[in-house]
Amino acid sequence: MSNDTHYVYLNGQKVHDVHESHEHVSPQWLYGGVFAALLVLTGVTYLVSFADLGVLSLPVAMAVAVVKASLVAAFFMHLLFEDRFYSFIFVTSFALIGLFFGIILFDMASTAEVVEEHQIGAPRENEVRKKLDEAPAMGAERTHPSTIDKLRNELGYGNPASNGFISGEEKHDEGEAAHGGH
């Protein structure tokens, strides 16, 4: 280059040679090894699902999946040998996904109180659906909203549209709600 203070940069670093690049070529055996590991881990994924792990079934299966994904990202996508900024971007998306999942699942944990307060939710829906089973097969009517509403009223549950849940008429006083509103 010339005598003026003109610098050329690459990824935030000064480079002195125009053709300077930071390539890294992984050896063939490395790709082959990661491929073999991924196949083995797929087998492990099956094993985990057939084993009797109970509550741990899902976390362990996800852990195996994370290991497989990390191998693909680090070696096949070459992140281990690349500028760390690409890893930063990729990991950030997972951090944001974690935030997304965390906030929503945390909010769902408090859903139980609201469900109790307004007499909606899965346990009651199961009773409604048991009643549906006793009724003759109705085809598409079976899961039609009006059929469900009718059954909910028969069981004395009311429905979200009429028990103040949607219109918000009911007072949300925790003391009163603990005794049930209906």
Next chain:
Amino acid sequence: MSSTHSHSERPAWVAHHFDTPGQQVSSAKLGMWLFLSTEMLMFSGLFLAYFIIRQLHPEMVLVASNELNKVLGGVNTIVLITSSYTAAMAVRSAQTGEQKALQRYLLVTIACAFIFMGVKYVEYSAKISHGLLPWNFYEVHHGYEHMPDLAPMFFGIYFAMTGLHGVHVLVGIGVLTWIYFRARRGEFSSENYVAVENAALYWHIVDLVWIFLFPLLYLVK
């Protein structure tokens, strides 16, 4: 800017607004990684919907997911992992300037993608013919009376997730085919191969999403 550069120093494939080839490569890869991050965010919405459905209706998800073919799902997993391997080897071939190997690895990757879609076609046909569909397309066929009432919910998330993933596979076939024809024309060299690398990065994300999809949809315990 760089008026001191002589033309012999600057490869023809470097755009005028970059000082060096390295800057162009770096810029291209940065763009692809940013896009891939948005892809993960997009799929995460469906994954969260899945986790919520599984949380609220664990028994239903267990029974409904049992209708999915674990063998075919596993075959597709192996097909995609293999295609990820061949895509990485294609990039490596481009890096070392091995043109024939580059083309062959790209072809195998594309072939794997077609096999994947073929298996998915078989699976979808079976679900459709057995009435295992989302929303009110769901039908109770003979032999499926044991299915829980909310099974349409599971099949909704199944078709949405594998459908969106399948669309990504189709787009991947298009992109990889385009890159294959460019490789045949001799457009790539050991200096100029970032297009191959970017196409492969996209393809690895397709594999990555499936690595999570498979145990969650097919292997519920």
